[in-house]
C-alpha cells in the first residue's frame with residue numbers, strides 16, 4: 001500500500017477565473033502552503049500534476065469541444081457554441097491548461113492507487129463538466145476521466161461519493177445506468193443545477209439526497225451512517241472517489257447549508273475504511289478561508305496528522321494574508337484555527353423523509 005500523495009501544481013498559483021468570478025480566490029495554493037508550513041507535506045508525498053493530453057480528455061469530451069477550449073486559450077475569445085466566455089465559464093489565459101492539469105492530477109491519482117492506497121487531488125472535482133461544453137465553472141470533468149481510468153485498469157466496482165453543495169450533473173450524465181459505477185450525492189435542494197432529485201436514481205446507478213437550507217452536522221452524520229456507509233458496504237467498491245467540495249459549510253457564499261468542516265473530516269475517515277483505494281478531490285468552495293481550512297483538514301486526516309486547536313503564527317499568517325472581494329475580514333476563528341467547532345442541529349422532516357424513502361427502495365441493498 002502506497003503512502004498518501006498530495007497532487008498540486010504551479011498553475012493554480014496566480015491563475016484565476018477573473019476578478020469578479022467566485023473562483024478569483026486562491027484555493028489549492030492555500031492548502032499547499034498551510035500543509036507545508038505545518039510540516040504535513042514532505043517532498044516524497046507531493047506530486048506535481050501533469051497536464052492531461054487532449055487524447056486523454058477525449059475519453060469523455062468531444063474532440064470539437066477540446067479543440068474549442070484550446071482555441072479559446074490561444075485567442076482569449078468567447079465561443080458561445082461551447083458555453084465558453086459566459087459569466088460562469090469565463091475565458092482566461094489558462095482556461096485549457098488549468099482544467100487539463102486538474103484532470104492530469106486525477107489520472108495520476110488513479111495510477112497511484114492502482115495497487116491500493118490514497119491520493120488527494122484538491123484541484124480536481126470539477127463535477128459539472130459536460131461532454132461537449134463548459135458548465136458551472138467546470139471545463140473538463142476530472143472525476144469522470146479519473147473514474148474511467150480506474151475502470152480501464154480492470155477495477156470493476158467504483159463508488160463516487162459527492163458532498164459538494166451542488167449536484168454532480170456532469171458525472172451523472174457519464175455514468176447513468178452504469179453497472180460498475182455507483183454515485184451518491186448529497187446536495188442542496190432547489191439550487192443550481194436543479195438536478196439530482198430524491199427519486200432520480202440515474203438508471204439504478206445513483207442515490208441522490210437533496211437537503212434543505214440549514215442542513216447541519218447532525219443531519220450529515222445521519223446521512224453518512226444511515227445511507228452512505230450502508231450503500232458502500234453493499235457495493236463493496238474496489239475504489240472510492242470522494243468529491244470533497246467545501247461549499248456546504250456555513251461561511252460559503254454559494255450555498256445555504258450550514259455544515260462545519262468536521263463533516264468533511266468524518267467523511268474522509270469513514271470512507272477510507274470502506275475500500276482499498278481512495279481518491280479525494282476538491283470541488284466547490286468559494287470562501288477563501290473556509291475552503292483552505294477544510295481542504296487542509298482533509299489532508300491532515302488522510303496523512304495522519306493531528307489538527308492543532310490553534311495554528312502556529314507562521315500558518316495563521318497564510319490565512320491572514322488572504323483577501324476577498326466579497327466580504328470584510330473574517331472572524332478570528334477562521335484566521336487562527338483549522339477545524340470548526342461542531343454545528344449540530346435538529347433533524348428536519350425533509351432529511352428524515354429522504355432517508356426513509358431511500359431505505360424503503362432498493363438503494364443497492366442487493367449489492
Ligand SMILES: [Zn+2]
Nearest residue numbers: 164165166284
Ligand atoms: Zn458546489
